[in-house]
Amino acid sequence: MLKVSEVNTFVGKKKITSKINFEISLGEVVGLIGPNGAGKTTIMKTILGVMKFTGQIYLNHAVVTENNHQALSKVGALIEHPAIYPYLSGRENLALYAHDQEDCQQIISLLQMSAYIDKKCKGYSLGMKQKLGIAITLLNKPKLVILDEPLNGLDVEATIVVRKIIVKYANEGTTFLISSHILSELQKVMTRIILINHGEIVVDQKISDFNRQNRPQYQVQTDNNELTAQLLQTNQIQFQQVNDDLVVAQADLFAIQDLLYQQRQHFIKLAPIAISFEQLIINELNRQRGEKDAK
Numbered sequence: 327m328l329k330v331s332e333v334n335t336f337v338g339k340k341k342i343t344s345k346i347n348f349e350i351s352l353g354e355v356v357g358l359i360g361p362n363g364a365g366k367t368t369i370m371k372t373i374l375g376v377m378k379f380t381g382q383i384y385l386n387h388a389v390v391t392e393n394n395h396q397a398l399s400k401v402g403a404l405i406e407h408p409a410i411y412p413y414l415s416g417r418e419n420l421a422l423y424a425h426d427q428e429d430c431q432q433i434i435s436l437l438q439m440s441a442y443i444d445k446k447c448k449g450y451s452l453g454m455k456q457k458l459g460i461a462i463t464l465l466n467k468p469k470l471v472i473l474d475e476p477l478n479g480l481d482v483e484a485t486i487v488v489r490k491i492i493v494k495y496a497n498e499g500t501t502f503l504i505s506s507h508i509l510s511e512l513q514k515v516m517t518r519i520i521l522i523n524h525g526e527i528v529v530d531q532k533i534s535d536f537n538r539q540n541r542p543q544y545q546v547q548t549d550n551n552e553l554t555a556q557l558l559q560t561n562q563i564q565f566q567q568v569n570d571d572l573v574v575a576q577a578d579l580f581a582i583q584d585l586l587y588q589q590r591q592h593f594i595k596l597a598p599i600a601i602s603f604e605q606l607i608i609n610e611l612n613r614q615r616g617e618k619d620a621k
């Protein structure tokens with residue numbers, strides 16, 4: 327539904343992003359992740375046709391250019407601060423965009439804004455404004471919703487409410503492109519990760535593949551750890567002894583399983599070593615830096 331092809335974005339003559347290529351399908355929740363200044367907001371603004379760029383962007387096969395925003399009619403976006411009129415109530419702000427009262431009321435209820443939606447926005451807290459900004463993006467059954475740091479200023483309950491509404495809309499076919507530094511939250515909703523660094527995409531994977539690939543080590547115990555250690559040594563399979571566990575590479579698991587079977591030994595423990603999602607991202611960025619330095 328969204329195709330970004332060979333996109334370079336410029337501010338004046340300065341190139342901000344380079345050769346950006348990705349495609350997003352219906353109902354995907356894509357987490358756009360990367361360090362400060364990596365180019366996440368720039369990519370989002372480029373898709374919205376408000377940056378100078380080369381390359382092609384297609385939304386449902388219709389082309390987006392700096393001058394042609396026709397294709398964006400079914401796109402909701404919240405980038406930086408929500409555009410809210412302070413002297414109107416939340417409901418009046420929503421009414422400026424809403425085509426359908428019922429749709430509008432449902433969003434107010436789902437985002438739990440009923441208690442303050444008829445009050446003037448100038449009295450809203452940061453989190454209340456942020457929720458209203460998110461509500462505006464969800465009006466009129468959008469096909470694509472772009473959210474830049476949507477959890478800014480949200481408390482725990484509001485964060486859960488927003489998470490649930492994202493999952494609900496995605497299940498109904500809305501596609502999301504979300505950037506957030508709160509990785510633990512993003513991890514709960516995203517189906518795909520795009521990791522960007524220095525204006526380039528360095529990872530573009532289904533989240534399940536990313537997690538699987540990055541779980542490289544397992545803790546192993548067998549019914550005779552001592553013999554197993556000797557067996558691994560004899561067969562030149564690398565391992566570390568950590569307390570009662572033998573720590574081995576995921577890549578060696580099948581070979582280890584075969585050896586144990588031949589020797590009539592059995593696993594009594596086989597557990598992936600859990601690495602936090604934050605750590606996985608840091609590891610990946612460090613790996614990229616290492617590769618760059620080696621060039």
Ligand SMILES: Nc1ncnc2c1ncn2[C@@H]1O[C@H](COP(=O)(O)OP(=O)(O)OP(=O)(O)O)[C@@H](O)[C@H]1O
Nearest residue numbers: 337340342360361362363364365366367368369507
């Ligand atoms: N208007 C501008 N003029 C000059 N440089 C800009 C402009 N907008 C963005 N940049 C530069 O482009 C790069 C990417 O910025 P961008 O805001 O896209 O990063 P980001 O990944 O969203 O960062 P953050 O996580 O801090 O929000 C940065 O180096 C930034 O300084």
